[in-house]
Amino acid sequence: MKNKSKITFIISALLIIFCAYALSSGLILGDYQISSIGKALKLGLDLKGGVYIEEEIVDKNVDKDTINRTKELLELRVNNLGVSESTVVLTNQNRIRIEIPGIYDAKKALDVVGKTGKLRFVGPNNDEIITGDDVKEATVGVDQRTNAPVVQLKLKDSGAKKFAEATSKYVGKVITIYMDDDVVSAPQVNEAIPNGEAIISGSKDIEEAKRLAGIIQSGALPVKLQAATVKTIGASLGSEAIPTSKKAAVIGILLVMIFMALYYRIPGLIADLALAVYIMLTLLIFVGINATLTLPGIAGLLLSIGMAVDANVLIFERIKEELKLGKSLKTAIDQGFSRAFSSIFDGNITTLIAAFTLNFLGTGSVKGFALTLIIGVLCSMFTAITITRFLLKSFANTGWIKNTKFYGA
Known part of the structure; x- marks a missing residue:
């Protein structure tokens, strides 16, 4: 059981890292070429002119x-x-x-x-x-x-x-x-x-x-x-906004990842992997539905990245409470996810209601912001409830680190 969990976790982590590299930098495999996600994204007039x-x-x-x-x-x-x-x-x-x-x-x-x-x-x-x-x-x-x-x-x-x-x-x-x-x-x-x-x-x-x-x-x-x-x-706005937005995104993501890793330790590192999945999934959906990324859309994307860890914070705080009550690691993880679900669901539903209202009644840049927010919220719920849970349970089953202090207790 432990060996199977070790193999599952290692393959999953390596696959996430490989996909993140391929989508951010592009990749050539023989006669096949994978373009970077930046080249595949459709840019709006405020960025492209x-x-x-x-x-x-x-x-x-x-x-x-x-x-x-x-x-x-x-x-x-x-x-x-x-x-x-x-x-x-x-x-x-x-x-x-x-x-x-x-x-x-x-x-x-x-x-x-x-x-x-x-x-x-x-x-x-x-x-x-x-x-x-x-x-x-x-x-x-x-x-x-x-x-x-x-x-x-x-x-x-x-x-x-x-x-x-x-x-x-x-x-x-x-x-x-x-x-x-x-x-x-x-x-x-x-x-x-x-x-x-x-x-x-x-x-x-x-x-x-x-x-x-x-x-x-x-x-x-x-x-x-x-x-x-x-x-x-003109394209002058795009030439200034895109590099600045990329810089802001990189700095913001790194700060969030560092905070999660330092404060929540093992669960925080797991959340960082799930956050990478979230970013890739969100951008791939944008490409898949042929959505146009505008400057307000970039703002919505950066905002949703910060919101993506909210669900993980709720889950990890519940897990900490369960561990302090003396429950086993596996039980604490299961109950932490179970008890945090209602709070995650309620919080995201209210955000979605506001985003759908903006998308339905708004025009132009407001719609771009709302669409990004909708996609971001849905992806964050999926990654928190499924990806984070899968990775955290797989790591716990490996038996590599059993001390509950490394899980925030």
Whole structure:
């Protein structure tokens, strides 16, 4: 029994240390590479910089399906910019928040996402040939002869027939693409296009081709939008906040670990291992749910790290009381966890109620703080009740240290 407990504890401790190293520094194992958790985390605009836009729906009495369709079209337009980690969310019934990291030209972003009118292909005689409803797909490609970026256009059956007739009629002339009254592009017809598949050349670079393809692909929005808020956020805040936050986190975690080890001795060292599990689990959940880490979120994370040891403190104080009553180590551990559970549960439930309220009623940075707090509280309950208990009981069963003074008595 003791040998089994020794092996279990050693393997568990080494596994926790290995995982902590792999996630903090990254690891290469042959052809496989594990990225550090810092690279995998999605950072918000306040840390990475970019463009923040809030579009307000001007039309009245718009149904939910139309709002969701508008949001989907905006997402498509933003994605066609070629920007990763962008965010498009509904903030309330008539506003849509758009966050585009890495792009610092707010006018360029508005030009792409703010076009709300009708997409039309117009001939030289000012006759409407097809509309955005006739477009099936618009993608970016490369001309094999010139290696220049082009937009590859595929039309629906209804549009293909009309487009074939128009291109046969207007060979050598220009077909202008409009979004409302704005000219999006004016390509020349070089030959008749009978199959509904056309190539639009003339883009100066790949970014211009992406922009054109995005506007054509997403077509017109079903409602009229008005930019309520437009902000350009530089990366200077992130460059200052991230190193400072990392330093604060390292110092805070080390101080907590040192205090736990000195005051509670063996249980404190066990709690330090459980705290490492807690931090890894919390960050992995953030990556897993694709959550965006903001500056208030970092504050919530640092706060939750301090709160993570609260449950352990309650448990260890109960264990100390049981040991002072003369009970055996194993009995004291079991009863310490059992008697501390109700206090841990009540305390965390009240915190969760407040955090869920903030997340439900709050906006922006408040939601980021609340989400971090919710994840942190749930993870701390799990690690305290399961991980700490498992490690502490495994160590006690090894028989390495039987003197109850090393357990806080």
